[in-house]
Amino acid sequence: MYKRVLLKLSGEALAAGKGFGIDAIFIHKIAEEIAAVHALGCEIGIVVGGGNFFRGVAQQAIDMDRVAADHMGMLSTVINAIALQDAIEKRGLFCRVMSAIEMHQVAEPYIRRKAVRHLEKNRVVIFAAGTGNPYFSTDTAASLRAMEIKADILLKATSVDGIYTADPKKDPAATKFDTITYDEILRRNLKVMDTSAVSLCRDNNMPMMVFSMREQGNITRVVAGEQLGSLVVP
Numbered sequence: 001m002y003k004r005v006l007l008k009l010s011g012e013a014l015a016a017g018k019g020f021g022i023d024a025i026f027i028h029k030i031a032e033e034i035a036a037v038h039a040l041g042c043e044i045g046i047v048v049g050g051g052n053f054f055r056g057v058a059q060q061a062i063d064m065d066r067v068a069a070d071h072m073g074m075l076s077t078v079i080n081a082i083a084l085q086d087a088i089e090k091r092g093l094f095c096r097v098m099s100a101i102e103m104h105q106v107a108e109p110y111i112r113r114k115a116v117r118h119l120e121k122n123r124v125v126i127f128a129a130g131t132g133n134p135y136f137s138t139d140t141a142a143s144l145r146a147m148e149i150k151a152d153i154l155l156k157a158t159s160v161d162g163i164y165t166a167d168p169k170k171d172p173a174a175t176k177f178d179t180i181t182y183d184e185i186l187r188r189n190l191k192v193m194d195t196s197a198v199s200l201c202r203d204n205n206m207p208m209m210v211f212s213m214r215e216q217g218n219i220t221r222v223v224a225g226e227q228l229g230s231l232v233v234p
């Protein structure tokens with residue numbers, strides 16, 4: 001069983017198929033799963049995305065400055081983090097939001113040692129505002145935070161049940177990898193995470209499990225040591 005994990009939740013996951021906003025029922029289901037993982041004695045850090053509200057790259061189409069758009073994207077992750085914190089606290093857990101962009105009235109500033117202390121005290125920590133820098137993604141933030149908190153594994157919960165040779169929604173002949181290396185992801189140009197996130201994990205020996213969060217209980221099963229989805233090894 002893993003003792004400390006970094007869970008990456010995309011913004012789209014919170015929208016639960018609606019594409020925009022936060023699904024009120026689904027966010028409570030996620031919180032319930034996080035409570036179940038916590039009950040196993042696992043320390044949990046979460047990086048939450050913001051694509052359900054705003055994506056920097058997409059906004060360039062409306063002729064916005066990329067840096068300004070990325071600032072909006074990072075702020076949208078804070079909205080998700082606060083919603084998730086509220087849902088987690090409703091399950092009776094202690095939870096802290098730490099933001100990479102300082103906003104003291106809303107969240108604690110991200111300080112690595114404090115984050116680790118929260119985890120040691122069995123508080124769930126949600127890392128908001130990505131890396132705090134434009135031109136990055138929350139996948140890169142997840143890789144970075146996983147390394148900083150010395151997580152045993154990065155858990156990437158998605159809408160697909162693993163990594164495939166091609167997009168299984170478009171190509172019915174696509175096959176799933178049980179295990180794959182980061183080098184092979186880069187070589188095959190598979191769209192699992194952006195390349196900076198992939199190379200960060202590869203260069204720092206951080207394993208990752210990519211699995212579907214559509215079925216309730218999957219996060220708990222993965223934390224308990226079951227191999228669901230695809231395991232990525234350095």
Ligand code: UDP
Binds near residue numbers: 012
């Ligand atoms: N973002 C950023 N720097 C970061 C993380 C995120 O500028 O370190 C911005 C970027 O515009 C991105 C948006 O925040 O499009 C939302 O994050 P992301 O697209 O990774 O969210 P997800 O796809 O996981 O919902």
